[in-house]
Amino acid sequence: MFIEKKYSNMNNLIKRLIAINYLVLILANLLYYQRLQFFFIAYTLIFSYAIITDFLDLKFYK
Numbered sequence: 001m002f003i004e005k006k007y008s009n010m011n012n013l014i015k016r017l018i019a020i021n022y023l024v025l026i027l028a029n030l031l032y033y034q035r036l037q038f039f040f041i042a043y044t045l046i047f048s049y050a051i052i053t054d055f056l057d058l059k060f061y062k
Contacts, residue, residue: 015051022047 025044 018047019051022051 022044025047029041029044
């Protein structure tokens, strides 16, 4: 428990950076939708799954 509380701020920072990266990818997907379509769809699905699970972890364990 102590180690988890010690590194909780770093985890929140990483999760915010991932969320910012996800928003940037949405904008890039809107701009370059016809190019690299499969790559952006797979990438955004993976990051959306990670952000949803991290948000639920923050909600239930905080």
